[in-house]
Amino acid sequence: MEQFTINLLFVGASFALYIGIAIWARAGSTSEFYAAGRGVHPVTNGMATAADWMSAASFISMAGLIAFTGYDNSSYLMGWTGGYVLLALLLAPYLRKFGKFTVSEFIGDRFYSPTARMVAVLCLIVASTTYVIGQMTGVGVAFGRFLEISNTAGLLIGACVVFAYAVFGGMKGVTYTQVAQYVVLIMAYTIPAVFISLQLTGTPIPALGLFSETVSTGAEGNVYLLTKLDQIVTDLGFASYTEAHKDNLNMVLFTLSLMIGTAGLPHVIMRFFTVPKVSDARWSAGWALVFIALLYLTAPAVGAMARLNITELMWPNGTSGDPVSVQMIETAPEYDWMLTWQKTGLLDWEDKNGDGMIQYYNDASDTMAATAAANGWEGNELTNFNRDILVLANPEIASLPSWVIGLVAAGGLAAALSTAAGLLLAISSAVSHDLLKGQLTPNMSEKAELMSARVAMAVAIAVATVLGLNPPGFAAQTVALAFGLAAASIFPALMMGIFSKRINNVGAVAGMLSGLIFTLVYIFLHKGWLFIAGTNSFPDTVDGSMFGIQSTAIGAVGALINFAVAYGVSMMTKDTPQEIKDLVESVRIPAGAGGAVDH
């Protein structure tokens, strides 16, 4: 059977499963559909949260970024898991006790100000839209590969599918569908990793394989996988895999931005509003992280092993022998994946010096200049290797059985579609429910509310698609910007709302606005206004940047500004009223928490 047919079967079967469960669960009880997670065990809720959370950024993009940078991109691993500690300790139990459904409602009530609620909605829309742009990048890669068409065409088709999926309900709120998505996703991620880990190290657990010795390959004897990888990449002039090459300040701020942003993302926080009890909110965060960690502990192994496999495929005779020939790429079956991926426009090579071979090395490295001159190389000939293709191409690179490749295709699509649809739902409910119905036109009919939700969804997906055609970075990098924005705006307001009785309405609004505007302007100055390429004033590098801080790391600074401004302004203005102090007292104590109430 053709690989294409197998992929189709796997993707089709997985979607039939999600839809089947959705119909079955919906028929069970309608109220359960609205109060997602109520009466659901913390373990199940944790699994559903993990499915919601792990998107194209985690599944498709992250391991590729780690593979080509090594240690420096550990920030993604620590950042996107460490945020759950903040969530569990600083927010989840108290927001559950508060007992409403959305983040902006909490901010509106705690800061007794409709303006604060509107500003929170604005922050939510800005962060979520940026997030969707990153997701669309991943959707484009997945659909491009799956349908064997160009990335752009894949993105356009993907956008239509995401829109349809979100309008259908996104199958959000149906906890058991998300559980099924999680199971497909984690199998799709770990099964190929187990195969590859066995091939390279003989260890069935990839997380352990990363730190194991490679299977003996003749004369070299047993060496650690990471030692071998370091050797092979530095031989070709690339930066060593395990050493740090980024300055500590940027690495710390970047990690911190991702952590704070995780705890400030509305679609994650929302899941903790509806667990049955405050104590369950604490446990749920832990279970969510257990299921997330299964992927996150595997990701660094996937990255390192894929980098090793790719490099060895390009240099089948070792780095001192002859590289792979053009003829071999075109005919040998183990290079088939290169021909398939070439069709998406995300992978390409060119025999620049016409010697019939493809030299893959770092042509920017000084140490390689002499080698290149001596051998008549005229630059790196693996001219394009998009980081976002690595995870999807991984099973093909390792020549795994075709059912594994089909499974990965199903997992990648599930990850990209579910989170993109979930975010669209969050944006549309923020616009129709919080902004229009809550503030501007309170007398709106239910039908008009539904209509405005659809329109908001269509606008958001159109914006994300247009910007996704020329994304400001790889999927995970764009998503990282969204986290920076959430970190600078939402998280500080929530935390101060719980841990301080003194922060008042004016302070919170001033804090959120200054954090958001500072971060957004800084990102636009480096990534281009509205992410349009060429309109940036500073190059997006550490050395060229405005304060020596990369745009992906600026969210942490924005958060500090938010805290400082909110505190300063609150101190200079009127103290909070007594009933707000009482409200804060009550959210701090678990006793008396009823079920989450609608409004």
Add this chain to the structure above:
Amino acid sequence: MAEQARYVKAEKDGAGYWSANVRIILVSLVIWALVSFGFGILLRPMLSGIEIGGTDLGFWFAQQGSILVFLALIFFYAWRMNKLDREYGVEED
């Protein structure tokens, strides 16, 4: 009078519960920062002597160790707080 005393006691307990909670949070966050920003990034050079699987301990903390500690922290906090809730009698029904 008795009513008054009970009110004062409840008030005091509420404050005691909250400060105990804040203490537990602070200790947990110190560990949270130590394993990630500390061992994973800033203190990595100090740990470079400890070898693990072809690299150093700091690399392991940055890519895996910190995640395992995060997990332990969240479960510890949930367990500890549920115990604290009962000690102060503020748990849910």
